[in-house]
Amino acid sequence: MRIVVLGVGNTLLSDEGIGVRAIEKLQQDYDLPPEVVIIDGGTTGMEMLDDLSNADHIIILDAVRGGRAPASIIVLIGEQVPVFFKTKLSPHQIGLSDVLATLAFIGEQPGGVTVIGVEPVSLETGMELTPQVKARLPELMELVVTELHELGVAIKRKVPVAA
Amino acid sequence: MGKRITIDPITRIEGHLRVDCEVNNGKVSKAWASGQMWRGVEQILLGHDARDAWAITQRICGVCTTVHAITSVRAVENALQMEVPLNAQYIRNLIITAHAIHDHVVHFYHLSALDWVDVVSALKADPGKTAALAASLSNWSGNSKQEFTKVKERLTGFVGTGQLGIFTNGYWGHPAMKLPPEVNLLAVTHYLQALEIQRYASKIVSILGSKSPHIQNMAVGGVSNPIATDSQSVLTVERLMAVKEWIDKLNDFIKNVYLVDVAAIGAFYADWTKIGAGVTDYLCVPDLPLDTKGTKFALPGGFIKAGDLASIKPIASFNDKYFRDGVQESVKHSWYKGGKGALHPFKGETIPNYTDFQDDGKYSWVKSPTFYGNPAQVGPLSRVLAMAAQNHAPTLKYLTGVLDTAGAIAKTKIPLAAVHSTIGRHAARAVSCAVQVDELANQWNLLVENIAKGDTATFNKPVFPKGEASGVGFHEAPRGVLSHWVVLKDGKITNYQCVVPTTWNAAPRNEGDVPGPYEASLLNTPVADAERPLEVLRTVHSFDPCLACAVHVLDAEGNPVVQVKAL
Numbered sequence: 045m046r047i048v049v050l051g052v053g054n055t056l057l058s059d060e061g062i063g064v065r066a067i068e069k070l071q072q073d074y075d076l077p078p079e080v081v082i083i084d085g086g087t088t089g090m091e092m093l094d095d096l097s098n099a100d101h102i103i104i105l106d107a108v109r110g111g112r113a114p115a116s117i118i119v120l121i122g123e124q125v126p127v128f129f130k131t132k133l134s135p136h137q138i139g140l141s142d143v144l145a146t147l148a149f150i151g152e153q154p155g156g157v158t159v160i161g162v163e164p165v166s167l168e169t170g171m172e173l174t175p176q177v178k179a180r181l182p183e184l185m186e187l188v189v190t191e192l193h194e195l196g197v198a199i200k201r202k203v204p205v206a207a
Numbered sequence: 208m209g210k211r212i213t214i215d216p217i218t219r220i221e222g223h224l225r226v227d228c229e230v231n232n233g234k235v236s237k238a239w240a241s242g243q244m245w246r247g248v249e250q251i252l253l254g255h256d257a258r259d260a261w262a263i264t265q266r267i268c269g270v271c272t273t274v275h276a277i278t279s280v281r282a283v284e285n286a287l288q289m290e291v292p293l294n295a296q297y298i299r300n301l302i303i304t305a306h307a308i309h310d311h312v313v314h315f316y317h318l319s320a321l322d323w324v325d326v327v328s329a330l331k332a333d334p335g336k337t338a339a340l341a342a343s344l345s346n347w348s349g350n351s352k353q354e355f356t357k358v359k360e361r362l363t364g365f366v367g368t369g370q371l372g373i374f375t376n377g378y379w380g381h382p383a384m385k386l387p388p389e390v391n392l393l394a395v396t397h398y399l400q401a402l403e404i405q406r407y408a409s410k411i412v413s414i415l416g417s418k419s420p421h422i423q424n425m426a427v428g429g430v431s432n433p434i435a436t437d438s439q440s441v442l443t444v445e446r447l448m449a450v451k452e453w454i455d456k457l458n459d460f461i462k463n464v465y466l467v468d469v470a471a472i473g474a475f476y477a478d479w480t481k482i483g484a485g486v487t488d489y490l491c492v493p494d495l496p497l498d499t500k501g502t503k504f505a506l507p508g509g510f511i512k513a514g515d516l517a518s519i520k521p522i523a524s525f526n527d528k529y530f531r532d533g534v535q536e537s538v539k540h541s542w543y544k545g546g547k548g549a550l551h552p553f554k555g556e557t558i559p560n561y562t563d564f565q566d567d568g569k570y571s572w573v574k575s576p577t578f579y580g581n582p583a584q585v586g587p588l589s590r591v592l593a594m595a596a597q598n599h600a601p602t603l604k605y606l607t608g609v610l611d612t613a614g615a616i617a618k619t620k621i622p623l624a625a626v627h628s629t630i631g632r633h634a635a636r637a638v639s640c641a642v643q644v645d646e647l648a649n650q651w652n653l654l655v656e657n658i659a660k661g662d663t664a665t666f667n668k669p670v671f672p673k674g675e676a677s678g679v680g681f682h683e684a685p686r687g688v689l690s691h692w693v694v695l696k697d698g699k700i701t702n703y704q705c706v707v708p709t710t711w712n713a714a715p716r717n718e719g720d721v722p723g724p725y726e727a728s729l730l731n732t733p734v735a736d737a738e739r740p741l742e743v744l745r746t747v748h749s750f751d752p753c754l755a756c757a758v759h760v761l762d763a764e765g766n767p768v769v770q771v772k773a774l
Contacts, residue, residue: 054266055266056248056251056263056266084418084420084421085420086266086272086420086421087266088272088420088421090313090405090409091409091412091420092420093405093409094406094409094410146402149365149399150399150402169248169251170251171263
């Protein structure tokens with residue numbers, strides 16, 4: 045089994061970087077078994093094709109603009125992941141959704157996709173998350189842990205090293 | 208006044224590029240290129256330790272991560288006048304070329320071929336005839352009748368479900384699509400094979416850069432890859448052998464598929480050799496340093512005036528004064544506070560001053576760079592011309608090859624001048640890619656030979672002097688000249704300016720109100736249907752646009768992310 049936890053977003057635009065910040069924290073706080081692969085996708089596209097191909101499941105952590113209250117958490121599963129139905133002007137726009145569509149076309153699509161997102165408060169230039177979004181990180185971790193558990197993988201917090 | 212077309216965004220991969228065109232009598236009579244998002248990364252860098260800049264700058268852009276990392280360390284090394292160990296140069300050169308090959312293959316097949324290739328028309332192709340055509344052009348092992356039949360079936364199944372997935376919203380059936388069904392099927396098949404091939408280029412970057420998509424191995428003073436021939440955890444013989452195997456696969460595809468496809472597709476679009484020239488002052492910097500100081504390069508660079516190869520002025524070293532003194536940026540038409548005229552990047556300012564979209568005033572977040580006062584085109588075409596002008600033998604070989612193959616298919620002689628065009632930029636990108644894959648093999652040999660001599664050094668420790676120092680790092684990135692300009696005080700950054708390739712090409716009008724390369728290249732482009740401005744996209748996409756500020760917040764409301772307005 046191979047489950048990919050993918051953090052995406054631009055870390056230079058404050059809350060846009062929540063996905064990347066979340067996987068950093070996940071790696072810092074948890075012991076992860078080999079079947080869980082963590083990828084810092086940043087804002088890349090096709091470079092991720094190989095890492096994402098034939099995954100049993102992909103958990104995507106990202107900023108999601110869903111018209112909800114700022115800093116609220118959104119979980120999208122299955123049909124709710126708007127992968128194939130984006131309005132596009134031309135076929136020249138490769139982002140994460142296109143990478144997933146490409147995997148589907150070549151028959152290497154993941155067994156399932158879950159998006160765990162946070163509604164951004166600010167997309168201003170800056171390397172820090174806003175305090176409101178940062179405060180949701182523990183809850184975000186819980187959601188990832190629960191999701192992994194449902195997929196059959198138990199992960200545990202690292203035992204803090206005694207001083 | 209004619210019709211006005213607004214396309215926003217042109218591409219989603221890198222932030223927002225908006226293009227406005229005025230169309231009169233079926234042709235573009237005036238054009239504006241506008242970056243729709245502020246790139247404020249320079250402000251973030253102020254006060255940071257110069258050794259950390261590369262890791263921050265590689266987050267500027269989702270497509271060009273490695274190029275900003277490399278250019279940033281070069282800028283700081285230049286400020287310190289540092290030497291870089293040979294192994295580090297070779298490892299960087301391998302990353303640079305593997306990344307460039309990845310970028311060029313993906314750009315041609317996955318980002319722009321579908322401007323020219325009609326996927327739906329491929330359904331009408333006879334796989335047997337496609338195989339016969341393919342065999343007449345190349346001996347690529349993936350060109351069998353069986354393979355073409357398989358792809359056609361898969362495509363038929365896909366289209367049958369009504370969901371085109373990756374091919375949604377292409378301009379299928381557009382009157383400007385000219386390829387016969389067999390050529391379309393050939394191209395779609397190679398589109399899929401290129402998906403496989405690009406993985407090998409990614410793997411090379413990943414192995415040498417210690418991680419992908421964001422490399423981890425860069426350092427001011429070298430690279431952090433330890434080299435040992437007997438350890439598993441570092442750059443080993445085994446890993447180097449794997450890299451060599453991937454280089455061979457890339458070489459096969461680029462020489463036997465990419466170069467051939469560009470010539471074949473180009474032959475059917477001969478009219479596009481007369482469209483899209485725009486600015487024919489070409490700027491290219493040398494790259495792939497072969498010594499520790501950056502005075503010898505595998506690939507030459509220089510400046511060409513008005514498309515005349517004889518006018519070439521070489522750019523010869525990382526300390527080249529001609530380059531360093533020639534660059535300025537104007538903000539007269541950009542959303543920044545100005546009033547001081549065009550400024551050299553060391554003196555550059557990035558203070559936002561948003562107005563509205565003003566046709567004759569400010570209309571873009573992109574600044575307008577100039578080389579000795581004039582706009583310059585950068586990218587593979589500039590690179591190929593600068594190398595050809597300096598008699599770089601591999602460049603001349605592949606360039607002549609593409610022109611001859613296209614000429615044979617079109618049954619006419621295609622002159623070198625044909626490359627000053629929209630389709631010429633695609634041809635040049637393929638030629639550049641062939642030169643780069645040769646260099647990938649060459650740099651691999653140089654690295655292996657140097658290690659065999661017993662040299663395992665990869666890093667020189669930087670020493671930051673008290674007081675002020677400034678430097679420029681440049682890199683001939685896939686999209687062209689990239690330069691980072693840094694001013695340091697006591698090792699901390701006090702000014703940082705990135706002049707990126709798309710800034711050169713997507714520049715708005717400059718201090719003298721002269722249009723930038725995109726804007727100039729769109730003039731006289733024919734537009735058959737203002738609601739579906741495929742021709743405009745063809746020319747803009749031929750530059751491989753990439754605005755350095757990716758935002759891709761997932762839109763769960765399903766809002767349209769694109770608008771085409773024809774007024």
